[in-house]
Amino acid sequence: MDLFVIGITLILTGSLAALVVPADWKSRLSTLLSAAGCLVVMVGAWLAIWSGGTETRVLAAGPLFGDVPLVLDPLSAFFALAIALTCLLGGIYGTGYLRAGSDAASVRPERLGGHFFCLGLLTASMLLVTVVQHALAFLIVWEIMSLASFFLVVTEHWKDEVVDAGLNYLVSMHVGVVCLITGFLFVGGRGAGMDFRHFAAVFQDLKFPAPGIFLLFFAGFGIKAGFVPLQTWLPRAHPAAPSHVSGIMSGIMIKTGIYGILRVVSWLGKPPVELALAVLAIAAASAVLGVVYAIAQHDLKRLLAYHSVENIGIIGLGIGMGMLGLAYSAPMIAFLGFAGAVLHVLNHSIFKALLFYAAGAVYRRLHTRDLERMGGIARRMPVTAGLFIVGSAAICGLPPFNGFVSEFLVYAAAFSGLVGQRVALVLVSALVMAVLALVGVLALICFAKVCGVAFLGIPRQPPPPDMRDPGWSMRGPMLLLGALALLIGVLPQAAVTLVLPAARLLAGATALPARLPVLELLQRISLIAAGLVVLTAGLMALRRLLLGGRPVETFRTWDCGYGAGTPRMQYTASSFAAPVLALTNPVLALETKLEQPTGFFPDSASFETHPGNIFEAWLIQPLVNRLNRFLTRFTWIQSGSTQRYIFYGLVFLAVTLIWMAVV
Amino acid sequence: MLNLAVNLFILLGAPLLLVGVINRTKAIWAGRRGAPLMQPFHDFLRLLRKGAVISDTTTPVFRLAPSVNLAAVILAGLLVPLAGGGAVISFEGDFVLFAYLLAMGKFARVLAAMDTGSSFEGMGASREALFSGLVEPAFFLLMAGCMTIAGQTSLADALPALQRSGGLLQVALVLGVISFFIMLLVEGCRVPVDDPNTHLELTMIHEVMVLDHSGPDLAFLQYAAALKLVIVGALIAALVLPAAVPLGVSAAAVLLVLAVVAVATGLVESVTARLRMTHVSQFVFLMTSNGLIVLAVVLLFKFGGLR
Numbered sequence: 001m002d003l004f005v006i007g008i009t010l011i012l013t014g015s016l017a018a019l020v021v022p023a024d025w026k027s028r029l030s031t032l033l034s035a036a037g038c039l040v041v042m043v044g045a046w047l048a049i050w051s052g053g054t055e056t057r058v059l060a061a062g063p064l065f066g067d068v069p070l071v072l073d074p075l076s077a078f079f080a081l082a083i084a085l086t087c088l089l090g091g092i093y094g095t096g097y098l099r100a101g102s103d104a105a106s107v108r109p110e111r112l113g114g115h116f117f118c119l120g121l122l123t124a125s126m127l128l129v130t131v132v133q134h135a136l137a138f139l140i141v142w143e144i145m146s147l148a149s150f151f152l153v154v155t156e157h158w159k160d161e162v163v164d165a166g167l168n169y170l171v172s173m174h175v176g177v178v179c180l181i182t183g184f185l186f187v188g189g190r191g192a193g194m195d196f197r198h199f200a201a202v203f204q205d206l207k208f209p210a211p212g213i214f215l216l217f218f219a220g221f222g223i224k225a226g227f228v229p230l231q232t233w234l235p236r237a238h239p240a241a242p243s244h245v246s247g248i249m250s251g252i253m254i255k256t257g258i259y260g261i262l263r264v265v266s267w268l269g270k271p272p273v274e275l276a277l278a279v280l281a282i283a284a285a286s287a288v289l290g291v292v293y294a295i296a297q298h299d300l301k302r303l304l305a306y307h308s309v310e311n312i313g314i315i316g317l318g319i320g321m322g323m324l325g326l327a328y329s330a331p332m333i334a335f336l337g338f339a340g341a342v343l344h345v346l347n348h349s350i351f352k353a354l355l356f357y358a359a360g361a362v363y364r365r366l367h368t369r370d371l372e373r374m375g376g377i378a379r380r381m382p383v384t385a386g387l388f389i390v391g392s393a394a395i396c397g398l399p400p401f402n403g404f405v406s407e408f409l410v411y412a413a414a415f416s417g418l419v420g421q422r423v424a425l426v427l428v429s430a431l432v433m434a435v436l437a438l439v440g441v442l443a444l445i446c447f448a449k450v451c452g453v454a455f456l457g458i459p460r461q462p463p464p465p466d467m468r469d470p471g472w473s474m475r476g477p478m479l480l481l482g483a484l485a486l487l488i489g490v491l492p493q494a495a496v497t498l499v500l501p502a503a504r505l506l507a508g509a510t511a512l513p514a515r516l517p518v519l520e521l522l523q524r525i526s527l528i529a530a531g532l533v534v535l536t537a538g539l540m541a542l543r544r545l546l547l548g549g550r551p552v553e554t555f556r557t558w559d560c561g562y563g564a565g566t567p568r569m570q571y572t573a574s575s576f577a578a579p580v581l582a583l584t585n586p587v588l589a590l591e592t593k594l595e596q597p598t599g600f601f602p603d604s605a606s607f608e609t610h611p612g613n614i615f616e617a618w619l620i621q622p623l624v625n626r627l628n629r630f631l632t633r634f635t636w637i638q639s640g641s642t643q644r645y646i647f648y649g650l651v652f653l654a655v656t657l658i659w660m661a662v663v
Numbered sequence: 664m665l666n667l668a669v670n671l672f673i674l675l676g677a678p679l680l681l682v683g684v685i686n687r688t689k690a691i692w693a694g695r696r697g698a699p700l701m702q703p704f705h706d707f708l709r710l711l712r713k714g715a716v717i718s719d720t721t722t723p724v725f726r727l728a729p730s731v732n733l734a735a736v737i738l739a740g741l742l743v744p745l746a747g748g749g750a751v752i753s754f755e756g757d758f759v760l761f762a763y764l765l766a767m768g769k770f771a772r773v774l775a776a777m778d779t780g781s782s783f784e785g786m787g788a789s790r791e792a793l794f795s796g797l798v799e800p801a802f803f804l805l806m807a808g809c810m811t812i813a814g815q816t817s818l819a820d821a822l823p824a825l826q827r828s829g830g831l832l833q834v835a836l837v838l839g840v841i842s843f844f845i846m847l848l849v850e851g852c853r854v855p856v857d858d859p860n861t862h863l864e865l866t867m868i869h870e871v872m873v874l875d876h877s878g879p880d881l882a883f884l885q886y887a888a889a890l891k892l893v894i895v896g897a898l899i900a901a902l903v904l905p906a907a908v909p910l911g912v913s914a915a916a917v918l919l920v921l922a923v924v925a926v927a928t929g930l931v932e933s934v935t936a937r938l939r940m941t942h943v944s945q946f947v948f949l950m951t952s953n954g955l956i957v958l959a960v961v962l963l964f965k966f967g968g969l970r
Contacts, residue, residue, distance in 0.1 A: 404763055436803075
């Protein structure tokens with residue numbers, strides 16, 4: 001706990017320093033202090049996980065707040081570790097990313113102060129969210145987190161689309177906060193006050209409508225996390241933000257929503273089966289729709305944003321299996337589900353940040369996010385491309401990378417449910433496995449498309465002269481994340497020790513055996529993952545040996561003997577995705593613009609598709625339109641004349657005084 | 664130890680022989696004498712001895728992919744039960760790793776194809792990614808059915824469970840065999856999903872993806888493709904063969920099933936034409952519906968009291 005407080009103090013100092021020091025020093029000093037703070041927090045969090053206990057410190061915070069407990073339990077410590085890791089690397093990458101943009105469209109150095117101030121504030125508030133266990137204080141740090149990230153999203157505020165995305169994000173977050181406030185008021189009204197430590201008792205009171213309140217919290221936290229159908233802010237905000245901010249937001253900030261949901265689950269005790277099924281259904285929809293929308297996307301960062309929805313769905317499937325395990329009093333299923341969900345939080349923060357950073361490095365050189373304009377990046381930026389491919393394999397859950405490990409744990413929860421004696425559990429488990437498999441397959445298609453179209457092949461546009469791998473401040477964090485993805489994939493039994501205490505906490509520690517059989521499974525997986533690396537290296541050595549001394553020529557690609565291959569003849573992202581989109585058309589709301597060639601000598605023809613979003617088109621937009629129509633009736637209030645506003649103030653004062661006199 | 668040696672021998676020795684059997688079947692059906700059974704071996708060795716021509720648009724991904732693919736497929740093969748009712752490596756939930764290793768191989772092949780910048784290879788890559796992708800959810804549904812009956816969750820323990828219980832489960836067993844046979848046709852890129860003998864790039868799937876590979880790279884890719892036939896054939900063998908028999912008998916039985924599967928593949932290839940590309944996904948969905956039916960049958964058997 002001491003280390004945690006020291007770390008946050010360092011981060012906040014760095015954040016404030018960014019405002020006051022001269023322009024040249026802003027990014028360096030602030031990032032240095034913030035990085036030191038993150039490292040201290042990581043050590044503290046790691047020690048807390050390792051000890052497995054719960055540390056509490058109560059702050060006396062005056063008459064308004066009363067006592068504010070700061071609690072570092074295994075769950076908070078795990079999230080704090082992941083947050084500190086992502087923010088540490090994101091901050092370092094950010095200094096390079098903002099410097100690299102020496103073109104006209106980038107942030108001026110004297111404006112960087114505000115940016116790094118918000119970045120530090122975001123880091124500190126995310127860390128505090130995991131430990132503050134007091135409703136009012138929690139809402140305040142939650143709000144600071146939302147606002148800081150809002151200002152980071154609108155860093156490039158001179159672009160209209162960025163401001164639009166930012167406002168959309170801001171509004172979405174506040175819809176979420178309304179749900180949270182209502183939830184906290186409900187619980188607090190039952191005599192629990194503000195202290196989270198008393199909430200479990202309220203939730204387990206039989207007269208309390210626990211499932212309803214859980215769903216209210218789920219909606220509030222789910223908007224942050226990006227569950228379907230509340231995810232509409234996500235594909236806008238991530239592309240609008242600078243890449244290091246996208247990496248931090250998509251990698252870890254949306255996971256604070258997952259933290260919130262898990263915290264509420266820990267209060268819930270034994271949930272009803274229906275509630276677990278509802279969570280599973282929402283999660284399955286998020287996972288499948290997220291990846292389907294991603295396949296339809298040709299904007300690289302928006303595509304990655306939709307993959308966040310998919311991965312949040314996978315995490316949700318883990319949480320749902322965990323809750324189902326609790327509901328059926330099957331602690332092992334609960335443990336595996338929660339362990340998979342929590343580990344996937346860390347894994348996703350690693351590979352998603354890596355993917356966003358690599359995408360950012362490409363954006364800095366090409367100034368486009370459109371896949372159809374990329375191609376052949378790997379020849380000019382081999383390190384970036386290699387790391388993007390590593391990140392892609394990891395996000396598809398392919399061994400030997402980290403994504404496989406956490407998905408395996410969720411699978412393990414499902415197949416442990418299969419061998420039981422409950423028909424509902426068997427059915428749900430089988431369907432969860434099929435959904436996970438489907439999502440894995442679609443993710444593979446999507447990332448094969450991105451890697452193949454953007455990074456491999458021939459450039460579709462002449463590459464700019466400065467097209468090369470980024471400098472070390474951007475390359476270092478990417479290399480480290482890639483190494484972590486491989487390390488966790490090859491040594492899953494070591495990585496899983498980080499989540500064991502948290503998963504035990506959520507699954508009810510007493511019901512579990514001290515030695516868990518899953519560790520042995522992970523050892524076998526480690527063996528095969530390492531075997532894959534070694535065998536590949538062996539085969540490459542064999543290939544080298546066989547080709548040594550033999551002629552190896554380079555020649556142009558086979559094109560039916562014409563010898564006139566041009567970039568325009570390459571398979572495009574749209575063509576690659578077309579067979580899948582044909583199958584998934586019903587959920588896509590695909591907008592097509594077709595201008596057919598006419599006449600005997602047609603001179604022009606065009607075809608465009610714009611993937612829509614059924615929730616936005618059918619649910620959110622009609623709702624917003626209706627609300628707009630209703631609220632338009634009150635526009636006369638806003639007349640613009642100062643006298644009228646002063647009059648309103650007077651009326652308000654008078655009414656308040658009368659009301660106070662009466663009461 | 665003997666068990667391990669026999670399994671490795673079948674796994675690594677049978678693939679090219681199986682291709683020989685398929686080709687010989689097709690030749691006999693067409694009224695020809697056909698190439699010797701060992702011809703694929705000779706082709707393989709010849710490719711290994713050749714130099715290579717590499718496309719000038721490619722990156723190291725293209726050179727790495729055949730090795731990654733072969734390594735992933737070999738490791739997937741280690742998880743599959745062969746002779747003596749056991750796999751080389753077997754643990755609870757190994758089927759997940761099995762499916763994802765095959766996916767890793769596919770990812771490598773698809774990237775290598777995209778790396779050439781050729782529209783044909785892109786087309787093949789897109790189709791391969793989709794068609795063999797559609798197999799996966801169906802595979803997990805089938806495995807769910809087997810595991811529910813077996814009460815065990817490794818490939819070696821779960822697959823033989825369907826034949827042990829008899830009764831209604833015979834239906835599930837037949838559907839399971841059909842499904843794995845479809846999986847074999849898809850993963851092995853055979854007719855009616857893909858035609859290994861076509862000479863029009865537009866209609867190829869697997870063959871067009873490897874157009875630009877040559878020498879040892881091509882040898883690795885072809886060997887891996889043949890190995891996948893053995894792997895999926897072994898899944899069928901595990902489904903139909905009784906588990907507890909002496910090693911020698913079991914090895915002979917597995918080889919026999921593999922031979923039958925190869926002949927069946929050759930016959931299918933001789934009597935049917937390749938499906939239209941737009942109909943291939945429907946063909947693969949047959950496996951998904953089979954998987955759902957197997958699951959339903961298993962649930963009725965285990966919980967509904969239906970025998």
